[in-house]
Amino acid sequence: MSKNNIWYLAGPFHRYTEDVKSLAKERGLRIVDANATAGREDAAKDVPDVTVRPELNISGVDSSGAVHSAHGDLAAVQALVDSLADGQLVKPESGETANRLFGLLTNIHSGVQGLRDQLESETEKSRALQHQVDDLLAQAAQARLAGDQGEAKEVADLKAKLDAANVTYRANASKESLQKQVDELSKA
Structure with a gap:
């Protein structure tokens, strides 16, 4: 390894528009997170210029309004989760995500209830069939006993x-x- 081949770059590396790992490989550089190290020994002099991706901005929406809306939606989801933890599914008063989650959970509950009903039906059928099998076994044992007694008499x-x-x-x-x-x- 040659001297001065370390590229000190602040992480996380996915926040850059360029592929910093391939750029480093092309130039024979080794990337070290600048946030994790204090010293800059063996720092490369000729490093590529990279740009940080712009922050995600919702056009036409005040960022504080979006944050407030997200907090309200999160609170509605939390209320839905709390109601589910208490054993009851209570429809949220607001929040698109909470309402969608409520719809999904309602569908899941309906499916589980259907499976539960089907299980009870199949269990009842199983009990009836077992009762028939027990009756048939008892009849066969009686017939065998009667046959053995008849043969003994003969x-x-x-x-x-x-x-x-x-x-x-x-x-x-x-x-x-x-x-x-x-x-x-x-x-x-």
């Missing part, structure tokens, strides 16, 4: 027939094998 009847005919059978014989033995008795 097995007991088959065993009684075989006992009456003094035919031996396995104690854990299946219904089909017992039925086969009873059918053989009928043939004999």
Whole structure:
């Protein structure tokens, strides 16, 4: 790095009409914020001329009136935010921004309320369907129990027939094998 290559320039750098970073790069300079440093050692002698952007002026409006209007609008927005924090959305008395914000918040509230209603409806449907599922499961369990009891009665009847005919059978014989033995008795 050569000596005297520092360009002391008051920041922020976006306030200049020129692109100060590219100007510095073209000339091999390093920019240092003049507001942040007290000394000016190694300051470059040949630095580009730059201009500060003009302040934003609202044409035809007194700047104090614009500031007063902005403060009123800000106060209306603050009142709207405070009412929302208290749990109620109160329409502001004045302020274009506050009224637009009120409209947006009202639309959001309506959308959320619609979603809440839809959620309640779907929850009720879910409860009804769960009740139907529980009823069907209970009916299936009763049908299984009745089927098991019916089969046990048939097995007991088959065993009684075989006992009456003094035919031996396995104690854990299946219904089909017992039925086969009873059918053989009928043939004999």
